Amino acid sequence: MSTTTTPTPFSADSLAPLLADFLTQAVRNSPQDQVRKVSVIALHLLTGGASRQTWSFDAVLEKTDGQVETLPLILRCDPPGGPQAVMERSLEFRVIAAAHQEKVLVPKPYFLGDDRLGVPFFIMERIEGETIPRRLFRDPAYAEAREVMTQQMGTRLARIHSVSIQKHQLEDLPRPQHGRSPAEEEILRYEEMYQTMAREPHPAFELAFRWLRQHLPAHQERTLVHGDYRMGNLMFGPEGLRSILDWELAHIGDPLEDLGWMCVRSWRFGNDTLPVGGVGTREPFWQAYEEAGGYPVERASVHFWEIFGNLRWGVICLNMTQPFLDGLSTSVELAAIGRRTSETEWELLHLMED
Amino acid sequence: MQDRPSREELLQAVTRFLDEEVVPHLDGSRQFYCRVAANALRTVMRELDQEEEQLAAEWERLNALLHVEQQPPSRAALKQALRQRTEDLCERIRRGGADAGAYRTQVLDHVRASVKEKLLVSNPGWLR
Numbered sequence: 195m196s197t198t199t200t201p202t203p204f205s206a207d208s209l210a211p212l213l214a215d216f217l218t219q220a221v222r223n224s225p226q227d228q229v230r231k232v233s234v235i236a237l238h239l240l241t242g243g244a245s246r247q248t249w250s251f252d253a254v255l256e257k258t259d260g261q262v263e264t265l266p267l268i269l270r271c272d273p274p275g276g277p278q279a280v281m282e283r284s285l286e287f288r289v290i291a292a293a294h295q296e297k298v299l300v301p302k303p304y305f306l307g308d309d310r311l312g313v314p315f316f317i318m319e320r321i322e323g324e325t326i327p328r329r330l331f332r333d334p335a336y337a338e339a340r341e342v343m344t345q346q347m348g349t350r351l352a353r354i355h356s357v358s359i360q361k362h363q364l365e366d367l368p369r370p371q372h373g374r375s376p377a378e379e380e381i382l383r384y385e386e387m388y389q390t391m392a393r394e395p396h397p398a399f400e401l402a403f404r405w406l407r408q409h410l411p412a413h414q415e416r417t418l419v420h421g422d423y424r425m426g427n428l429m430f431g432p433e434g435l436r437s438i439l440d441w442e443l444a445h446i447g448d449p450l451e452d453l454g455w456m457c458v459r460s461w462r463f464g465n466d467t468l469p470v471g472g473v474g475t476r477e478p479f480w481q482a483y484e485e486a487g488g489y490p491v492e493r494a495s496v497h498f499w500e501i502f503g504n505l506r507w508g509v510i511c512l513n514m515t516q517p518f519l520d521g522l523s524t525s526v527e528l529a530a531i532g533r534r535t536s537e538t539e540w541e542l543l544h545l546m547e548d
Numbered sequence: 549m550q551d552r553p554s555r556e557e558l559l560q561a562v563t564r565f566l567d568e569e570v571v572p573h574l575d576g577s578r579q580f581y582c583r584v585a586a587n588a589l590r591t592v593m594r595e596l597d598q599e600e601e602q603l604a605a606e607w608e609r610l611n612a613l614l615h616v617e618q619q620p621p622s623r624a625a626l627k628q629a630l631r632q633r634t635e636d637l638c639e640r641i642r643r644g645g646a647d648a649g650a651y652r653t654q655v656l657d658h659v660r661a662s663v664k665e666k667l668l669v670s671n672p673g674w675l676r
Contacts, residue, residue: 536666
């Protein structure tokens with residue numbers, strides 16, 4: 195989710211020595227390893243979004259005793275000259291560190307960056323696996339994983355919601371303001387976004403905003419919410435779930451928001467008979483979540499959050515096409531996504547009737 | 549008056565070229581973006597085919613929901629007026645005018661029809 199032009203990426207050639215310097219110093223500062231030198235190899239850009247870049251590389255650690263160790267790593271950084279990030283890198287690093295400490299399935303965070311790249315960055319473990327939903331749905335290699343996906347997605351989500359905000363000092367995450375409930379806060383956030391940028395009227399969104407305000411959840415739980423818990427951000431191996439990625443929409447809110455978001459129709463990637471991410475049905479997902487210590491899945495509330503999720507994705511589609519409409523980006527993808535808004539409108543009209 | 553091929557025929561030629569002669573020779577993100585581009589051309593073809601009928605139908609439905617007005621003669625003026633009338637409808641919804649009763653049903657039917665018209669152009673596979 196971003197609002198500006200495609201940034202100029204770093205080149206791997208200029209980035210590699212800077213990273214090697216940083217890592218040499220960072221590793222020397224940690225007492226347990228006697229590392230003489232770190233070199234960076236196989237550095238390449240994985241994804242270059244407008245609001246962040248993800249690079250893959252291996253760090254080769256030459257130790258004083260002559261041994262050599264290779265660490266598979268990921269660099270997350272803001273693009274040079276890019277826009278204000280959705281979430282500060284240092285906060286994203288702290289959220290991942292807290293989650294890792296509480297045994298959530300996340301890559302191990304290694305080092306928060308300094309000013310040497312000119313942009314905020316951090317370095318974490320690289321976990322290998324598959325995130326592309328269509329492959330996960332069809333590839334025989336994931337047949338066994340498909341048997342356990344829904345259950346694991348519920349169980350592992352409960353773990354996220356058990357991370358203590360207080361213990362890990364995550365109070366600076368986005369959170370409800372001025373006495374608003376988490377639901378009121380989220381509605382307001384996306385309603386403001388919609389009103390400031392929609393170029394055409396969207397009666398389906400108006401009906402949905404109104405419906406949501408009339409059906410606010412009664413309970414007031416506040417937990418760490420992943421904020422983008424869906425297919426595409428979950429990494430699987432042939433045995434099952436390996437890692438939960440992309441924490442930059444994390445916030446403090448209603449835990450059931452994550453359960454509703456997972457059921458948004460767009461994350462079924464065509465597998466429409468299976469509402470939970472195109473891999474499962476709602477009841478087993480909720481049951482696994484509850485049995486793993488998650489919050490009670492109140493049916494009306496989770497329905498509320500599924501409607502909210504579809505509306506939120508619709509507003510994000512509008513947001514993503516803005517740079518194209520403003521002439522700041524020439525991306526055909528950003529151009530095309532504007533027309534995807536109607537998919538969420540259709541789903542909203544459908545869900546409001548249930 | 550232009551010569552053949554028509555705009556529809558030209559769009560078909562370009563789409564087929566992308567699908568059959570470009571996409572298979574690309575990989576990774578370039579292949580993905582090329583598919584997105586070919587799909588965008590299909591959207592344009594469907595819009596050219598359905599636009600006139602859809603705009604007229606939307607106008608008729610808004611006549612029933614708001615008040616009867618003469619349909620503007622030019623396509624640009626019609627689109628402008630449709631946008632204004634839809635703004636008016638949104639204003640009614642925000643004020644609670646479509647919260648309940650027969651009017652809500654009527655509004656929902658109209659909005660569903662309008663969203664369906666958008667999807668028939670942008671992604672017919674989404675409808676169910």
